[in-house]
Amino acid sequence: MSTTATRATTRQGAAGRSGNRAKRHYGTHIFLTVLAIMWLVPLGWSVFTALRPVASTNEHGYFSLAGAFNFDNFIQAWTQGGFSTYFLNSVIITVPAVLLTLFFASLMAFAVSRVSWKFNITLLIMFTAGNLLPPQVLAAPLFEMAKHFEVPYSFSDSGNMLNTYIVVIAVNTAVQMGFCTFVLSNYMKALSADLTEAALVDGAGIWRQYREIIMPLCRPAFAALGTLQVIFIYNDYFWPLLFIQSGNRLPITTAINNLQGQFLNNYNLLAAGAVITVIPTLVIYLVLQRHFVAGLTLGSSKG
Amino acid sequence: MSTTARELIPPESREPSGAPARKTKSGRVRRLSTRDKVVLSLMVGIPTLIELMLVWLPMLMSVGLSFTRWNGLDLGNIRPAGVDNYQYITQDYPPFWPAVQHNLLWLCFLALVATPLGLLLAVLLDQNIRGSKIYQSIFFAPVMLSLALIGIIWQLFYQRDNGLLNFLLGTAGTPQAVDWFGDSSVNIWAAMIAATWRHAGYVMLLYLAGLKGVDPSLKEAASIDGANAYQTFFRVVFPAMRPINIVIVVITIIESLRAFDVVYVINRGTNGLEMLSALVIQNLVGEGQVIGVGSALAVVLLVISLVPIVFYLSRTFGKESKE
Numbered sequence: 001m002s003t004t005a006t007r008a009t010t011r012q013g014a015a016g017r018s019g020n021r022a023k024r025h026y027g028t029h030i031f032l033t034v035l036a037i038m039w040l041v042p043l044g045w046s047v048f049t050a051l052r053p054v055a056s057t058n059e060h061g062y063f064s065l066a067g068a069f070n071f072d073n074f075i076q077a078w079t080q081g082g083f084s085t086y087f088l089n090s091v092i093i094t095v096p097a098v099l100l101t102l103f104f105a106s107l108m109a110f111a112v113s114r115v116s117w118k119f120n121i122t123l124l125i126m127f128t129a130g131n132l133l134p135p136q137v138l139a140a141p142l143f144e145m146a147k148h149f150e151v152p153y154s155f156s157d158s159g160n161m162l163n164t165y166i167v168v169i170a171v172n173t174a175v176q177m178g179f180c181t182f183v184l185s186n187y188m189k190a191l192s193a194d195l196t197e198a199a200l201v202d203g204a205g206i207w208r209q210y211r212e213i214i215m216p217l218c219r220p221a222f223a224a225l226g227t228l229q230v231i232f233i234y235n236d237y238f239w240p241l242l243f244i245q246s247g248n249r250l251p252i253t254t255a256i257n258n259l260q261g262q263f264l265n266n267y268n269l270l271a272a273g274a275v276i277t278v279i280p281t282l283v284i285y286l287v288l289q290r291h292f293v294a295g296l297t298l299g300s301s302k303g
Numbered sequence: 304m305s306t307t308a309r310e311l312i313p314p315e316s317r318e319p320s321g322a323p324a325r326k327t328k329s330g331r332v333r334r335l336s337t338r339d340k341v342v343l344s345l346m347v348g349i350p351t352l353i354e355l356m357l358v359w360l361p362m363l364m365s366v367g368l369s370f371t372r373w374n375g376l377d378l379g380n381i382r383p384a385g386v387d388n389y390q391y392i393t394q395d396y397p398p399f400w401p402a403v404q405h406n407l408l409w410l411c412f413l414a415l416v417a418t419p420l421g422l423l424l425a426v427l428l429d430q431n432i433r434g435s436k437i438y439q440s441i442f443f444a445p446v447m448l449s450l451a452l453i454g455i456i457w458q459l460f461y462q463r464d465n466g467l468l469n470f471l472l473g474t475a476g477t478p479q480a481v482d483w484f485g486d487s488s489v490n491i492w493a494a495m496i497a498a499t500w501r502h503a504g505y506v507m508l509l510y511l512a513g514l515k516g517v518d519p520s521l522k523e524a525a526s527i528d529g530a531n532a533y534q535t536f537f538r539v540v541f542p543a544m545r546p547i548n549i550v551i552v553v554i555t556i557i558e559s560l561r562a563f564d565v566v567y568v569i570n571r572g573t574n575g576l577e578m579l580s581a582l583v584i585q586n587l588v589g590e591g592q593v594i595g596v597g598s599a600l601a602v603v604l605l606v607i608s609l610v611p612i613v614f615y616l617s618r619t620f621g622k623e624s625k626e
Contacts, residue, residue: 036441042460045467062465107346130358132612136580137605141364174357206339235449237564274455281447297512
């Protein structure tokens with residue numbers, strides 16, 4: 001009864017303010033549209049510049065619609081600018097790093113969330129804290145560790161771990177593992193304890209509980225985290241910058257900075273490089289938006 | 304296979320078995336076989352070892368190296384230096400205090416401009432207006448980009464002679480044209496606007512999730528009590544989003560300490576864009592390779608970042624450990 005009364009009052013209130021509210025929405029739309037256009041301008045300008053050949057910008061200037069529009073800059077960046085190599089390097093680093101991160105994080109999350117023992121919280125705090133640190137805090141020792149970790153020249157042409165993909169993959173894994181462990185352990189805690197209890201009664205070992213019961217149930221969390229981690233590691237600029245010295249081994253995100261010097265004053269090519277770098281993330285965003293957003297909010301839902 | 308089927312039945316529907324399971328909870332660890340114990344210790348041990356070796360050990364080494372003098376070449380050359388490095392960075396190292404100021408400015412800008420803008424966008428988009436999804440996608444798009452790439456994209460926009468901004472201001476090609484990333488009196492502001500482009504979208508997304516979690520009856524109750532939209536938001540809805548607010552505060556602080564990629568892409572963090580994180584790297588990879596000085600800067604960064612980290616962790620795990 002009280003609900004009907006409530007509804008009546010709100011409807012009345014809404015009716016009384018309806019004119020007002022319509023006006024406010026009108027203003028909101030103007031505000032949002034202006035802001036949205038401002039938001040798109042930097043990216044739009046890059047795409048616009050990238051689509052115009054250098055010849056036509058030289059002739060008509062950068063602020064002109066005149067001249068040809070084509071994909072020449074993209075083709076040149078891809079073939080001569082080395083973007084095919086950089087992109088491959090990104091794949092070589094991102095794929096193993098994401099898989100290892102999710103694998104180790106799931107092991108750890110399973111252990112701390114499904115089996116109760118003394119140091120659960122301590123370990124979880126240790127992992128989460130490691131993830132929140134600015135990476136530059138770890139830079140000097142990690143760089144020196146890699147430099148003084150000697151390996152045969154057949155394994156690495158620098159004679160140590162610098163300039164190898166392995167060190168970039170390992171450090172990315174270690175740094176990202178904390179966040180994934182935190183999210184996955186929260187997810188696993190929300191699964192009923194009876195699931196593994198029942199399996200225990202049936203004589204299933206820890207590994208079978210992990211592999212056959214918990215892992216399949218965590219698929220949504222893996223989809224979200226996997227998408228998020230692909231973006232994070234693909235977008236990582238710092239670790240390759242620190243560890244990799246030969247330009248042709250850099251992943252795309254770090255390599256684009258070198259283009260600034262390499263193609264001095266050829267902003268069209270630089271813009272094309274920037275747009276090429278955006279494309280994979282944009283594709284992931286459009287295809288897996290739901291998972292990406294879920295991943296970002298998963299981490300913060302529990303605070 | 305019949306076992307898996309049974310286990311997947313929702314627990315509520317098999318209440319009788321729930322009671323004995325609860326009784327044995329305390330004895331759970333003891334029921335593990337030797338094999339299980341080995342598996343478990345590997346499950347915990349390998350990730351923990353990685354985390355210790357590649358995160359915690361380097362962090363402690365940063366602290367240790369900050370009290371030494373070393374050129375990074377021979378391990379035997381590490382000499383104890385006491386607090387010399389700290390004395391040097393605070394007294395004789397010109398970029399140090401500008402860097403601290405810039406880090407603080409960056410934090411204030413994110414906290415007072417970027418984060419409230421994100422909150423405003425979330426509130427506006429949370430009311431069911433037409434095209435909400437399109438607006439969300441637009442504002443969220445920069446979050447997908449790396450900060451390094453954002454530096455490049457804004458460089459194209461900000462350039463002195465061929466940048467769009469100078470063209471729109473009508474100054475392109477004239478002596479009044481501003482090199483937004485090169486001029487040391489404005490470049491920090493230009494860089495912070497570029498960072499806002501990304502940060503606001505991130506905050507918007509988190510608050511949109513937070514706003515959906517607020518019980519609608521709270522808002523209804525407030526409007527029955529005669530609260531207007533502003534009062535409802537600031538007195539009822541905003542306080543109800545406390546968990547998200549804490550996350551946002553921590554993210555804002557940590558992002559401001561991490562403002563490395565943007566400034567390093569622009570000019571390696573020099574000439575008006577000094578940042579603590581960039582100074583660490585300059586001392587590490589520069590000609591001198593003064594590891595001790597770089598580590599001392601890293602420790603300053605570490606100590607500052609421990610404040611939000613400890614705050615966040617005690618909020619998050621404090622409740623659990625009491626349980």
